[in-house]
Amino acid sequence: MIRLYEPRIDEAELVRLIRTELIPLSHTVHQHDAQTIRELPKRFRRGVTYVASLSKKSAPVAFIHFEVMGEVLYLDMMVTHPEHRNRQWGRKLIAHSEAYGQAQQCKVARLFVDQVNAKAHHLYNKLGYNTVRYLPELRCYELLKPLTPLSLPNV
Template sequence: MIIRQRSSKLDDSAIMRLIDTQLVPLSHMSEKEIHKIRKEIPLRMNRGMTFVISPEPDQAAIAFIHFLMHGELLYVDMMAVSTREQRKRHGQTLLQRAESFAVSRGCKKSKVMVDEGNIKGTEFYQKNGYHILRYIMVSRCYEMEKRL
C-alpha cells in the first residue's frame, strides 16, 4: 500500500464510489441536495489537498482524505475507506499524514464535521484526539476539533 497525492484521472471515479458508498448513506440531506453536492465534488476536490491510499502507484484509491487549510486551521472535508479495507488503520494513516502536512504549513488546530448518525466516525475522531465542540442542528452534524 502506498500513500500519494490524488491523480484525478486515476482516482476520481474510485473517490466518487467511496463517497457514494461510505459517506452518502450517513448523510441527512435530501436526494436533491445530494445530487447538487455530487455535481460540485470535482470542483471541491480541486480546492485543498487530497491524499489517497492505493495498492500500487498506478492503481486507483481504496481510501482518501480531502482537506483544506485556512491560516492556522486544518479543515478535514471528507475521508472514506472502502468497506473491505476498513480496520487496517488506513483512515488513521491518512489523517496523520494530513495533520503532519498541515502542521508543516503552520496549522495549529484541526476541525471536522461528522454526521449525527455516524457513530463510527465520531469514535474514530475521538480515538485520534478530537473532541466534540458542538452539535449543529441545521446540518445535523457534530463539529469536532483537535489542537495540532
C-alpha cells in the same frame, strides 16, 4: 501506500465512494443530488486529497480531502472502502493530513461528523479530536484537535 490524488486514476472511484459511503450518512445531501456530484471535481481542486492505494497506479481504497484555511486544517471528507476497513488507512490518512497542516503552521484541525456515523466519531476521539458542539440543523458534531509543532507522522 499513501499518495497524492491523481484525477485521471482516482476521480471515478472517489466519487463512487462518496456516493455509496458518505452521502447516505448525510442529512443535508441526497445520493442522487446531481449538483453535489458535479461539484466534486471542483471541490477536490480547492484543497488537498491523499489516497490510500495498494500500489502507485491502483484504485484508491481510502481517501481524505482537506483544506488549509488560515491557521485551521479543515478535514472535509474521509472514506475507506468497506472491504479495506480496520487496516489503519483512516489513521494513516489523518496523520498525513495533520503533518501537512503542521507544515502550513495550522494551530488546530477541525472536522464535522454525521450524528449517525458513530464509528467515525469514535475513531476521531481516539485520535485526540474533542467534540465541541452538536449542530442539530445539520445533524452532525463539530470536532477540534490542537496541532502541535511539526513532527513526522507515526505510520
